[in-house]
Amino acid sequence: MREPAFWHRPPSLLSRLLMPVGALYGAVATRRLMRPGARAGVPVICVGNYHVGGAGKTPTVIALAGILRSLGETPIVLSRGYGGRLHGPVRVDPHRHTAADVGDEPLMMAWTVPVIVSRQRAAGIAPARALGASLILMDDGFQNPALVKDISLIVIDRDRGLGNKRVFPAGPLRAPLPPQLARTDALVIVGFGTAADDVAASIAAQGSLVLRAQLKPDEASVAALRGRRVYAFAGIGDPARFFRSLRTCGINVVAERAFPDHHPFSHRDVADLQTAAERDGLTLVTTEKDLARLRNSENLKAFAQAVVAFAVTLAFDDEAVLRSFLTDRIGRARQ
Template sequence: MHEPVFWYRPPSLASRLLMPLGAVYGAVAARRLARGGIDAGIPVLCVGNYHVGGAGKTPAVLALVNLLRDTGEAPIVLSRGYGGKLRGPIKVDPDRHAAIDVGDEPLMMAWAVPVVVARERADGVALARSQGASVILMDDGFQNPAIAKDASLIVIDGDRGLGNACVFPAGPLRAPLPPQLARTDALIIVGDGIAADTVAAAIAAQGGLVLHAHLKPSGASVAALRGRRVLAFAGIGDPAKFFRTLRMSGVEVVTEQAFADHHAFSESEIEALTAAAKRDGLTLVTTEKDLARLSNGGKLMPAARDIVPFAVTLRFDDEAKLQRFVTDRLFKSRAKKFRS
């Protein structure tokens, strides 16, 4: 879905009219948040958002994968597989599955880390453990109480923050903010904006960790586009952020085309984008997540073969602080499980 424009503007008539629905939705979500979950038997770290839409959650998961591996852990990502038709539990095989099977984010991540998809996340725990996981990294699921979490790390965009801070559908929040703050162990602010400062102050006041990070373009991606004029397209939570990242990397974006988050591209749409790019002498570029939706069993649809993926990674300003936090949470989790 396309995010309503009024979500990221000051409270408006549209948001006020939807607030009664938001109150009902929020009450249900808050009660759900308060429920306890099963013990996975191994440490569980959850990376989530307070709101719907994109903020950099998937790059944050992959950054944590690398950090955990550097400390000798064997992480496996557990995802609900949003947008996929398979209920699971199933281990994602990028050489066999398509985004329509398991979702675009799990498919993209499966090239770098083992990923288990389970519509009911508790069902995925046993499969993750059978695959040798020493740590489960939950991709999303912060508002889902099915599995007890040893740490919840929330990703927020420094420029967009929480928008109008209203609960869906009046705004982007998935639940009222106070109970979400109370369950937050660490906040990851992506970018240099100040829109998340109030939330950061609240997390710091309750003893939580506040981390700053930035999306860094792959050197190979920048080099591949150097000197080229591009037509950029994206169907992610915040396409405008992708277009800004391209321009800040020195890429000349002549045309941009935004689609709804998780948009299922048809071959005719990709053919039309390819034709438009060729007509104007442009190179077609998109995100890695979008490109995942254009492949099936590791093979791109024919019309997508000339598209250049633009890869980014999340770099923490103080990675040592994050490593200490994660190491401490893993130690406490294992000590608790040992005592019980």
């Protein structure tokens, strides 16, 4: 979906008119948060958001998987498979599955870590453990009560924060903020802005961990685009952040086009992008997640070959603190 602009502006008349609906939605969401979940039999680490839309959750999951492996763990990612048609449980095979099958994010993660897609998250535990999972790394699902989370890490963007801090549809929050804060074990703040400072202060005040991280561009991606005139496009939660990242790296972004998150690219979309790029002599560039959708569509593979992926990785400012936190909390979960 494309987020309404008023979500990220000061409270407006439209937002106020939607508040009664948001109050009802929030009451239902709060009751769901209170429900007891099932034990997985292994520690469960959930990486989630307080709000709808993107904040850097997928790069965080990938980075955590690498850190957990270095700690001697065997993480298996459990995902709902948003945007995919398969209900699962099924292990994602990036050589066989498409984004239409399992969703673009699971497909992207499956190149670096085993991923189980299961619409009913509890049903994905058995196949994950059969693969030798020493712990489950849940991609999203913070508000879903199906499983007990031993560690809940919330990702928030420092530039966008939580918008107007109202509950959907009056704002971007998936549930009222206080019960979400209370269930947060660690907050991961991505970027350089100040929009998340008040949330970070609340988390620190309750004794939970606050971590800072940055999305680091891949040097090869930057080198491939340096000196070129670029047409950037993206169908992610925050396309503007992607465009800013390109410009911060000194890439000459001449044109840009934003699509809704998880956008299923059509032949018309592709034709429009190709026509504009060829007319003005521009190089097409997009995110790894968007390119995963394009590459896995039989009809769009040829187009995908002409598109450059701008790869990023998440780096924590103080990884040693995170490693110590994970070691302690995983150990406690096993006790």
